[in-house]
Amino acid sequence: MALKEQKREITINDIAKELNISPSTVSRALNDNAKISEATKEKVKAVAQDLGYELNLVASSLSKNKTNVIGVIIPNIGSQFFAKALSGIQEVARANGYNVIICQTNESVQQEVDMTRVMNSARVDGLVCCLTMETKDVGHFDVFTKKGIPVAMFDRVSYAVPGPKIVVDNYEAAYTATEHLINLGCKRVAHLAGTTSSKVFCDRTEGFKDALQKNDLPLLPQYLLSSDLTEQDARDAVRIWMNLPDKPDGIVAASASSGLIISAAAKSAGVRLPEDLSIISLGNERCNEFVTPSLSAVDMPGYDMGKSAVEQLIKCIKSEKVDSSITLKPIQLLIRNSSFKH
Amino acid sequence: MALKEQKREITINDIAKELNISPSTVSRALNDNAKISEATKEKVKAVAQDLGYELNLVASSLSKNKTNVIGVIIPNIGSQFFAKALSGIQEVARANGYNVIICQTNESVQQEVDMTRVMNSARVDGLVCCLTMETKDVGHFDVFTKKGIPVAMFDRVSYAVPGPKIVVDNYEAAYTATEHLINLGCKRVAHLAGTTSSKVFCDRTEGFKDALQKNDLPLLPQYLLSSDLTEQDARDAVRIWMNLPDKPDGIVAASASSGLIISAAAKSAGVRLPEDLSIISLGNERCNEFVTPSLSAVDMPGYDMGKSAVEQLIKCIKSEKVDSSITLKPIQLLIRNSSFKH
DNA sequence: TTGAAAGCGCTAACAT
DNA sequence: ATGTTAGCGCTTTCAA
Numbered sequence A, B: 001m002a003l004k005e006q007k008r009e010i011t012i013n014d015i016a017k018e019l020n021i022s023p024s025t026v027s028r029a030l031n032d033n034a035k036i037s038e039a040t041k042e043k044v045k046a047v048a049q050d051l052g053y054e055l056n057l058v059a060s061s062l063s064k065n066k067t068n069v070i071g072v073i074i075p076n077i078g079s080q081f082f083a084k085a086l087s088g089i090q091e092v093a094r095a096n097g098y099n100v101i102i103c104q105t106n107e108s109v110q111q112e113v114d115m116t117r118v119m120n121s122a123r124v125d126g127l128v129c130c131l132t133m134e135t136k137d138v139g140h141f142d143v144f145t146k147k148g149i150p151v152a153m154f155d156r157v158s159y160a161v162p163g164p165k166i167v168v169d170n171y172e173a174a175y176t177a178t179e180h181l182i183n184l185g186c187k188r189v190a191h192l193a194g195t196t197s198s199k200v201f202c203d204r205t206e207g208f209k210d211a212l213q214k215n216d217l218p219l220l221p222q223y224l225l226s227s228d229l230t231e232q233d234a235r236d237a238v239r240i241w242m243n244l245p246d247k248p249d250g251i252v253a254a255s256a257s258s259g260l261i262i263s264a265a266a267k268s269a270g271v272r273l274p275e276d277l278s279i280i281s282l283g284n285e286r287c288n289e290f291v292t293p294s295l296s297a298v299d300m301p302g303y304d305m306g307k308s309a310v311e312q313l314i315k316c317i318k319s320e321k322v323d324s325s326i327t328l329k330p331i332q333l334l335i336r337n338s339s340f341k342h
Numbered sequence C: 001t002t003g004a005a006a007g008c009g010c011t012a013a014c015a016t
Numbered sequence D: 001a002t003g004t005t006a007g008c009g010c011t012t013t014c015a016a
Helices: A012-019 A023-030 A038-051 A057-064 A080-095 A109-121 A139-147 A170-183 A199-214 A231-242 A256-268 A302-319 B012-019 B023-030 B038-051 B057-064 B080-095 B109-121 B139-147 B170-183 B199-214 B231-242 B256-268 B302-319
Strands: A069-074 A099-104 A126-129 A151-154 A165-168 A189-193 A224-226 A250-253 A278-282 A296-299 A326-329 A332-334 B069-074 B099-104 B126-129 B151-154 B165-168 B189-193 B224-226 B250-253 B278-282 B296-299 B326-329 B332-334
Touching: A012 A023, A012 A038, A023 A038, A057 B057, A069 A080, A069 A109, A069 A302, A080 A099, A080 A302, A080 B099, A099 A109, A099 B080, A099 B099, A109 A139, A126 A139, A126 A302, A139 A151, A151 A302, A165 A170, A165 A302, A170 A189, A170 A199, A170 A250, A170 A278, A170 A296, A170 A332, A189 A199, A189 A231, A199 A224, A231 A256, A250 A256, A256 A278, A302 A326, B012 B023, B012 B038, B023 B038, B069 B080, B069 B109, B080 B099, B080 B302, B099 B109, B109 B139, B126 B139, B126 B302, B139 B151, B151 B302, B165 B170, B165 B302, B170 B189, B170 B199, B170 B250, B170 B278, B170 B296, B170 B332, B189 B199, B189 B231, B199 B224, B231 B256, B250 B256, B256 B278, B302 B326
Parallel strands: A069 A099, A069 A126, A126 A151, A151 A165, A165 A326, A189 A224, A189 A250, A250 A278, A278 A296, B069 B099, B069 B126, B126 B151, B151 B165, B165 B326, B189 B224, B189 B250, B250 B278, B278 B296
Antiparallel strands: A296 A332, B296 B332
């Protein structure tokens, strides 16, 4: 136990006194203001260093009415997609001198609403956001829009909120994945879909349906299961499908995690992969390479999306214009052994 | 493109004018000060709501000399251990009204040093930190210690910095894992160790060595490989070991990721798991359950460690005492098929 | 090139 | 129970 030492922080006033100059000169010198002589700058910086001065960002923010902080609201850090996005966000932010404050919503709309209030109170200069799967109403972003604080959204976005959007074509992702299975020779392709309240998952479902139709395959209702994509949902889906008289011979999983579970469940049910059943997941995780058979996937570029979101956001902050451009990031079909034609 | 609207923020002064009372009364009312009449509080809150007032945390922080922000410095968000820790940190922080600003060091000491400066400038109320594998000198934390700002460290800690420490017994983890393989009948147990500049990995190596010794197994130098645990390192290790006349029949991997790669590499080299080779990794990831054979591991409780770190930190912040207690979190041996006795 | 002074929005000691 | 006032540390007009 050590008592808190009451060493007051060094301020620009301390530096000013030390040099017998005014605080404003010190401030300007430290900020490399053009009108300050090199001599003064050097002296000021030397003393600052000597005294161990560090800018008080709180005071600076208050007086500049700018915090240099970007707020990030994401559903959960646990998913590799978001972890990568966060890395991208972090890196670009830091490289541009922004700090990042982060909140997870855990897919709860209420938490999302709460978090926007926190971000507003913190007076962030901009917001990067991926909505929860359930977010319908986006009124909680109005406060930023009204103040001209830009909000960049990625992946799960709402076009009702102005600001840059970074997305992938989820329809195409599912279409490509489904067609890949069909090209492999699959005749009975099933889809474990996500919640219908999320556009991302609706698009994926549409892509799935259209791929079947374009390839003259019937869409059997029992082959299209919608769920929250929990572990249990995935296991249930496999159980249901494998008890059908006409078992599917191909499965498109709406998420990376459900794909992994489907594959594991099918395997332990004695289904031979990929001979009897091909599987592909929408969303790729590191693990997909390690399982047996390795799991094919459509990769969504998380890192890139996070990176672009902040880049666009900073552009808005700097220009004081809110640009509602849409950036479509390319997806990538990763064919692995779970869907390999022999 | 929308032009930034210049709507000034609502302040307590606006509320004060509206009600013909003083700003301090407003401030007190909003903060539920005991000396303010219920009637006034209600009026103030009603008007605040009406006007869409939101506390300016920047101004509040400056005047209170307290930001309600906790800084977090971690090596990388990509690892599941840190992602979980971050979740724990986030949750406890938010539940206690703290915001969290996060920086990744990417295992770079220089970045770690830079990040401490940022955190200092941001005047965080406390710091949660997991050191890089290479951090030796910890002078960059002195600035916090001197000011009485608590620094809680977890996993990779330095006892040279005062403050709570949340750790696991890495010696025990490796000892337990190694002995588990020995009990299985393994006679030639190898260890892919991490860098010797990190205490965590040194402890693990010691645990490995001692388990061999206590069980009267020789420690052959070629069975103990130290590395940075990159993907390439893991592959190289497998190649080296599998070309030995006396191939190991058990491997203890110093990290979760290296364990997964070792297992995959061994499999594709045609080694039968677990018949010819048992594998266990120190650190568990979701993926360990999904690979074939499922990969045994010693689980390190990331979520719990993050949670405790913040709990202890907040205790220090509130009491204005820096408590250097050490919390040892229990580890868990997860026996899966990669080390299963038949 | 530098200084003086006001102000960012809130809090808190002191007064009433 | 409420008002007055000063101040947190910095930036920024305006003046010199």
